[in-house]
Each structure stands twice: as structure tokens, then as C-alpha cells.
Amino acid sequence: MSFHIQFSAAKNYFLGFATSGTILFSSLLYFNSKNQPSSSPTFKTEEYIASEKFPLKEFNPNKLTEEGWVKLGFTERKVATILKYKEVVGGNFTSKAQLKKCYAISPEKFNELEAYILLPETGSSSYKSYSSGGYKSSGNYSNNYKTFKKKDLIIPGKFNPDNFSVNDFVKMGFTENQATSILKYKNYLGGSFLSKEKFKACFMISEENYRKMAPYILLPENTPENYSPSSKFKSTTTEKAKTAYQSFDPNTTDFEGWKKLGFSEKQAQVILNYRDRNLKGSFKNMEEIASCFVISPEKMEEIKPYMILNPENFKTISSKKQEGNYTSESKASSVEAKTDFSKIDLNQITFKQMVEFGFDEKSAAMMLSFRKKLGGFANTQQIIDTYEIDKNLAQKLIAIARLDQSKIVKYTLSDAPEEWLKNHPYFKYSADKIIYIRSTSPNNKKIFNFIKVKPEYEARMKLYLAQD
Known part of the structure; x- marks a missing residue:
């Protein structure tokens, strides 16, 4: 009986000790967890993991290798994106502001690194020199950067x-x-x-x-009605011509003579081209003179009383050419005058053929230069829109000649060569944006959504784009 009582007491003592130990151990664990800094690995972005292992110091992002970016706390995938962005902006970062735009670098991460980045705050054509890290601008980069940097406008207030x-x-x-x-x-x-x-x-x-x-800008919003280009000059020259009219033979009047009659240089040249090439050297009657499109009906009425068509001068120019050893040139002109413009392709028309049709040399050169920059005309409206071209004559040309667009080289925005984008009249102002965004969104529609050009500009661009 005594043995049984002793065993029960020992058992109770052991159970009480074990229970007290368990409670004490649990209390210690709870106390330690309350005083330890909380760690939330599930909310920790992967780009910050490595940065805890490597203390930050001043660095030049243009000289960092892949390993260097990894040591700053970026994953290999983010490093690849950063280096791709570096290539897009010209091979070097120009400023902290530019680096910050890289979407692989979060705002929080950039704030952490900003104080250590050896770059100017904003871009400039030449870099400052930094003693730490020996960072200086390089001549090679300076030239390359000109392609990408756009000079900001300095507007001096209200101006006309x-x-x-x-x-x-x-x-x-x-x-x-x-x-x-x-x-x-x-x-x-x-x-x-x-x-x-x-x-x-x-x-x-x-x-x-x-x-x-x-x-x-100190100008009215809209253009006055019934406006026509160079109207101011036309009225001025006409007034001067009224006081200077004298009898003249249109078949012997030269370039300066037509100018004295109140025509511009371009108009005078067109009249001579029309007379010498289209009419083979001379006007035969008043109707032929009136049919020259640069001579308006009003102007024709003014100069008609002073014109004298002497039959003896009807082929004077041709005979002078023969006497002056221009026989071969005269023959060439007569051959050229037989050009059938209905069979001419506007994407193949030559300088000589344009002059033969009546364009002055400057207009012909401007049109062919514009055609070359475009890589070929995609529609006839582009010809009319050519800078400084005679639009009335251009209308007559496109009404006669044909336009073959089959040889125009087209690209998608994702595979268009950078040089082509930067030189093409329709793409050069959006080239940098296109080159940047297509590295991550190689799709015409997505790229257009990003660059946000006006519908009419997008329509012009699509004339030279192949389907995705």
C-alpha cells in the first residue's frame, strides 16, 4: 500500500514538471518571435536579394558588365532587358533621367541606386567629368548620341x-x-x-x-479664304508690268524678257520650255500662247495688245541652234518631244523627261529627290505634295502618266532597318520611339498604339509597311 502511494506521487510530480517545461518553452518561443524583425520572403522582390550581399558604391552604368548588374541586385532576365535598352538609346546612357526610364528598374530600386550613379541628372551633348571612377565623355559616343538626342526648343515668349x-x-x-x-x-x-x-x-x-x-505664335488660327500661294508676289509684278509693257515678239523674247513682262523666274522658264520643247521652237498663234498654263487669262488679256507674231521668226531658235553647232542637241530635243507620257511610269520618269513636259529644273530635281527619299511614290497625291513643285503642271502629268507601285520595298515596323526609319520622310520623326518599343512589342499595331501619331500620319506610314 505504501509502495502504491509513492509511485502515484512520483507520477504526478513528473507530469507537473513536463507540463511546466512545455509552457515555459512555448513562452520563450513566443517572446523571441515578437522581438525579431519580421521577414517576408514572399513579398521580397528578386531584384533586391543580391544587393544585400554586395555593399553599394559609385558606379558608371555604361561600364557595368552583366556580372556587375547582377551584383547590384538584378536578375539575369532584368540585366538582359537593361542591356537591350542601352543598345536602343545608342550604346550608352546619357543621364540618370534616361536610365530611370528603363522599365526593368523599378522606382524603388532606382531611388536606392541613384546616389551612386555616375551620370548627369539630365542629358547633354557633352558629359561632365567625374573623378570617382574616372568617367569622362567619349568622342565616339558624342557622335553617336547626336542621332538620338533631340534639341529642345527655346521659345522667347510671344513671337511672329x-x-x-x-x-x-x-x-x-x-x-x-x-x-x-x-x-x-x-x-x-x-x-x-x-x-x-x-x-x-x-x-x-x-x-x-x-x-x-x-x-x-502671333498669327490667326486659320488661313484666309480664297488664298493662293505667292498671290502677293503676283499682284506686285503685275502692277509693275503694266507700266513696262512694250511691243515684243514672244518667239524672240528670252528669259529676262519674260521676267520684265511680270512673270516669276519659274514662270519664265516654263514658258521657254513650253515654246522650245513642246512647240519645237516657236509660237504659231495666240491660242498656243494662251494655252501655256502659267499665263493666266487675265495676264493674256494684258499682254496681248503688245504681242507681235512675226512669221519670219517662226523657227528662228531652231536655225540658230543649227548655226551654233547645236545640231545634235536639236535632234535630241526633237526625239524627246516625241515622248509618249501615257506610257511613262511616274516612279521611273527621268529628269530630262520632266523638263520636257514643262517643269523647270528645280521642280524636277525636287520631285525626283522626294521620290528617292520615299523609295518610290505610293500614290499620285505625293507628287502634287512635293515641296515647291508646280501643282497645276503636276496635275496634268499624273492625269497622263501611269504609276507602278510594285517595286516599292516595304517592311514591318519590327524588321525595318534603323537607317531606313531615320531617313524616310514619314518615319524619321518617330524612329527612336519605334526602335525602342519594338524590342519588346514586335507588332505594328502595338507599336502604333505606343507612338501615338495622328491618323493621317499613320495612314501615310502604312503606305510603306508590309503586313505582320
């Missing part, structure tokens, strides 16, 4: 572009060539841009630049 010189546009941020072309366009309009609408239509002014300038 009619009063701007080449130097004024250059100071604003345009190149000298662009400024010269803008002024040529103004002269074509008659010496004034007339309206914001016409100013915006200048092909040298991009949509982005126009949006920046629009609030400051």
Missing part, C-alpha cells in the same frame, strides 16, 4: 514667325538647314505664313515642336 530670320530660328533650336527651309516655305506662301494652320503645315516643323510653339 514672319519676322524671324534664319539666325532667329537657329537660336530657337532648329538647325541652319531647317531654318533655311522654313524661310523658303514662307517665300513660297508669298512672304508670310498667314496663319498658324499654314505655319504648322511646314514639313520642317514636327508635331511636337508645333505644340510647344503654338501658344506663343
